[in-house]
Amino acid sequence: MEHYLDNAATTRVCPAAVAAAVAAMENNFGNPSSRHEAGKRAEQTVKSAREVIAKALGADSGEVVFTSCGTESDNWAIRGAVERNRRVGKHIITTAIEHDAVLVPCRQLEQQGYEVTYLQPDKQGNVTAAQVAEALREDTALVSVMLVNNELGTVLPVAEIAKVLRERRSKALLHCDAVQGFLKVPFTVKELGVDLLSISGHKVHAPKGIGALYIRKGVRLPAYLLGGGQEGGLRSGTEPVAQIAAFAAAVEEGMKNFAAEQAHLTDLKAYTLARMNELLPNAKRVGNGEAPHVLAITLPGYKSEVVVRFLSGRGVYVSSGSACHKGKPSHVFAALKLDKKQLDGVLRVSFCGDNTKEDVDALMEGLVQAGQQLFTSLS
Ligand code: PLP
Numbered sequence: 001m002e003h004y005l006d007n008a009a010t011t012r013v014c015p016a017a018v019a020a021a022v023a024a025m026e027n028n029f030g031n032p033s034s035r036h037e038a039g040k041r042a043e044q045t046v047k048s049a050r051e052v053i054a055k056a057l058g059a060d061s062g063e064v065v066f067t068s069c070g071t072e073s074d075n076w077a078i079r080g081a082v083e084r085n086r087r088v089g090k091h092i093i094t095t096a097i098e099h100d101a102v103l104v105p106c107r108q109l110e111q112q113g114y115e116v117t118y119l120q121p122d123k124q125g126n127v128t129a130a131q132v133a134e135a136l137r138e139d140t141a142l143v144s145v146m147l148v149n150n151e152l153g154t155v156l157p158v159a160e161i162a163k164v165l166r167e168r169r170s171k172a173l174l175h176c177d178a179v180q181g182f183l184k185v186p187f188t189v190k191e192l193g194v195d196l197l198s199i200s201g202h203k204v205h206a207p208k209g210i211g212a213l214y215i216r217k218g219v220r221l222p223a224y225l226l227g228g229g230q231e232g233g234l235r236s237g238t239e240p241v242a243q244i245a246a247f248a249a250a251v252e253e254g255m256k257n258f259a260a261e262q263a264h265l266t267d268l269k270a271y272t273l274a275r276m277n278e279l280l281p282n283a284k285r286v287g288n289g290e291a292p293h294v295l296a297i298t299l300p301g302y303k304s305e306v307v308v309r310f311l312s313g314r315g316v317y318v319s320s321g322s323a324c325h326k327g328k329p330s331h332v333f334a335a336l337k338l339d340k341k342q343l344d345g346v347l348r349v350s351f352c353g354d355n356t357k358e359d360v361d362a363l364m365e366g367l368v369q370a371g372q373q374l375f376t377s378l379s
Pocket of ligand 1: 008009069070071072074099101146148149150177179180200201202211
């Protein structure tokens with residue numbers, strides 16, 4: 001039996017999304033740009049899907065552009081925003097705990113003469129709006145702050161940051177990477193007050209290969225892909241109708257189950273912490289992430305890579321940090337200034353609505369065994 005507790009890396013595609021994708025591939029294979037009936041049906045599928053995603057975000061459907069993934073949405077938002085605001089200046093504010101999909105484009109912009117302020121988190125992984133207020137300058141063209149950190153589950157104060165920008169009459173565009181926040185914590189784009197917001201399908205039980213970027217009406221971002229003029233001319237390329245249909249189906253499910261799932265995830269996270277305190281006296285929580293689906297812990301004295309492999313051998317899947325790091329120490333945990341033993345022992349456990357207490361029990365059993373079998377070889 002497998003216990004999948006790595007839902008921040010990716011999620012299982014839900015049955016509704018599979019059914020929507022199969023239906024689109026089998027019966028609705030037309031090109032949405034074709035003017036015959038088959039094309040119009042595909043176009044209608046894309047239109048309805050856009051409405052579903054827009055509704056879930058509290059946006060108008062004209063403000064949602066489909067992309068291939070969260071990374072693309074982040075890259076486009078960042079490069080597009082600084083290009084749009086090139087007359088404002090060459091200063092960017094972001095945080096040291098963003099995903100690489102934000103940090104790497106920022107570093108590239110530094111090579112091109114931009115100055116980037118990376119706000120440092122406190123020991124718990126929080127960043128404040130006051131830090132943004134302090135860093136904000138006349139020439140700040142972009143502020144990019146994630147909604148939920150993928151490794152700690154901390155919820156960043158995006159709405160308060162938007163308020164700071166409004167109060168200071170800043171010309172900076174505000175981008176939010178909401179890849180880990182979407183359908184996990186309640187928000188609308190209006191409540192957050194953002195100009196740009198990234199989401200990704202595979203984190204919410206849709207297939208990989210589909211994401212979206214919210215672009216607030218009135219923000220004229222330069223086109224990302226040039227060609228046939230799809231997606232309002234902003235992102236050309238024939239629309240992946242099956243992925244789009246599946247994304248919408250998964251989002252509809254996620255919206256329908258939102259309240260119940262929040263309660264379930266909150267419960268599971270509390271249960272995990274309680275079991276951990278009971279069974280693993282040396283283990284510690286890392287950060288105080290409030291998002292219900294992500295929990296970071298550390299087993300000081302253990303190498304997390306070794307523990308991840310040990311657990312995997314028992315059918316329990318967790319992560320040693322962001323899956324994107326592939327074994328490199330995570331910049332997020334490094335930013336918390338954990339000592340080396342704690343840093344080496346960090347594990348990320350991430351839940352979805354399908355997880356049960358049995359999954360957590362299997363994890364705990366695996367960790368207790370790891371404690372007995374691995375410690376002597378590592379201490
Ligand atoms: N942003 C955050 C916070 C993420 O967690 C991820 C994926 O782990 C991404 C961006 C990238 O999304 P995608 O895998 O869809 O490219």
